[in-house]
Amino acid sequence: MSNEQLLDLYEPKRQSPVAIMMFIISFIRKFFNIAIYVFIPLFVGKQAASIMTYLEIAALVIAVFILTMSILSYFKYYYFIDDQSFNIQKGVLSKKKVNLPFERIQNINFEQKIIHQIFGVVTLQIDTAGSAGNEIKVEALPKAEAEAIRDYILEQKRELSLQHTDTDEEVAGVEEAEVIERKPDELLLNLGILDLMKIGVSQNHIRTAFIIIGLGFSFAGNLEDIFKINFFDLFVENADFIGNTYIFPLVFFLIISFFITLVRTILKHFDLRFYKSHEGFKVTSGLFTRQEVALRREKVQIIQWTDNPIRRIFKIFTLDIKQAVSGIVRNNKQKAEVPGCYQHQVDEVLKSCFPDLADEDFSEHRIHSAFVIRRFIYFGLIPLALFLTLYFILEKINFLVIAIAFPVFALLLLLLFHKKYRVYVGTQFIKIKKGFFGTSRAVFPLYKIQAVEIEQSIYQRRKDLANVSIHTANGTLTIPYFPLEKALELKNYALYKVESENRPWM
């Protein structure tokens, strides 16, 4: 980076005007979302006319006020860097300064919506550590500048950490480390349209169908309020899916959801590029919204890879690299999900993040079969009783069908789950394998664990079983119905690892 460029970054700057445009678009979108709920019932209702005028005026005043404020705040919003920190200056009525020291910055990600792409700008997201964590978002700035800021901050962070180790202990490798050239990013995976088709086809369409049906129900609920028709009554009166009435809508929903999922998958992961970078990994993807997620190797807490019966045919996995996220904000944007990975890419990531994993010697453990019996009570017998009662009260044959089908299906799933569940315990790592039809595998190093919890119900106490919850900086993994002795051993050992090694977990 030339000095001139650097000086440029030190200068407080406004965002690209695209930021205003983005705001107006999101404002209009939100406005319409609310408007639909507010106005439709009013149009249908009796007193619509008289209330409308007041509401219209109020809405207009609020809209104008918000727009003016946002334009003013655009002109009062500046960002710049100095020697130690990234800064934002903002506020129309009261001045506000946000100062983010480099050492607290954990992650720098870019996002490009389609408008950003047209104007060559990006949204810069800076994520900080700690439970008081918050995220800073600069809505629109030129891409080259965002990249310069990111490189500069990462460079400063690296120097800080080198200084740190230098003062802590004399490290011989410091000079050497400084000489090492920044390696160019190595492309591990690039998804073409065929790969995207494979991924889209093998998505969980049944789940999507249920979501669509669920949305349908909540929409029906809204319509109910407006038209005063009870859809549940309609459902119960006409419910007779033995006689085929409901087979057609079900197939229809499945087909619709199949295409929706396919299109969504292709849009979301369009031209996905998965790089191995100097710090760790980088994933860019998306057609309309192009997103870049950067991962630092030390921050990775869990690596998980999942398949399902169809993906097993294609031999592809969805790889999920879970990195430490700041305490409160846990949004999906932090998620580095790489669908369509082959085994060798999974291995590459594992090798790079957890180098010791290759020498690990795992012992294999299962969960107790009491798991199936106990869960069957909740997910099999209770629904059975519920639907049987409904059947006897309403005397509709379909409730009897559900009453019988539910426990059978639940038992099948539970047996599959129990059969597949494995805990692999090594000296440095734990690996958990689980799933119903598909298989998900998760690996994490013991020393990165945050806390360990053991839980026993009355029944489990009698049987000497326990649920072990392992809390990490990216979610909790629970091993259910583990023999108590092993659970305690695992807990003691995990605590020993965390407390004796004292390695930084990110």
Next chain:
Amino acid sequence: MENLFTNQQIDVSALPQIQDVTWSPLNKKYLPISLIGTWIFGLILCGIFLGVNLTNTDLIEADWVVWGVSGGIILLFVLISIVSILGFKHKAYALREHDILYKSGLIFRKTIALPYNRVQHSEINQGPIERNFDLAQLEVFTAGGSNSDLVIPGLLNEDAQRIKTFIMAKSANHE
């Protein structure tokens, strides 16, 4: 299958065992105070429900429904009280050299262990009733999200302060 850990130099049975810990119970004042808090909330809830329905008889026409629901609310709070009375003696904490432990639960017994070198920050909270009785609640946070936060209620304020200082000193040592 038999043994959890293979290929290691240390003997797992020689590791410090959580089972051997001597637990410190919560302060005895905590139980009556938490019950007072529960019942104030319960009675206010019940009062609002009764007040609204007795002044406004159109909402629910049948009297027995109104009294039934109120009775239900009271019964629920009786149950909550029983659970907290019986559960009180299962709540305890322990400080070890490298971690803090807290156990709780009547039906589901839980024990959580939180190493000092994973502590992000800690807080002391005092409710209005607690303040009058000089009790406090200590919360210890990690990066593991709300599930792995450790909350010890019913500590003497002075103990809570002392424990907090101790934990923060321990966790600062590691950085």
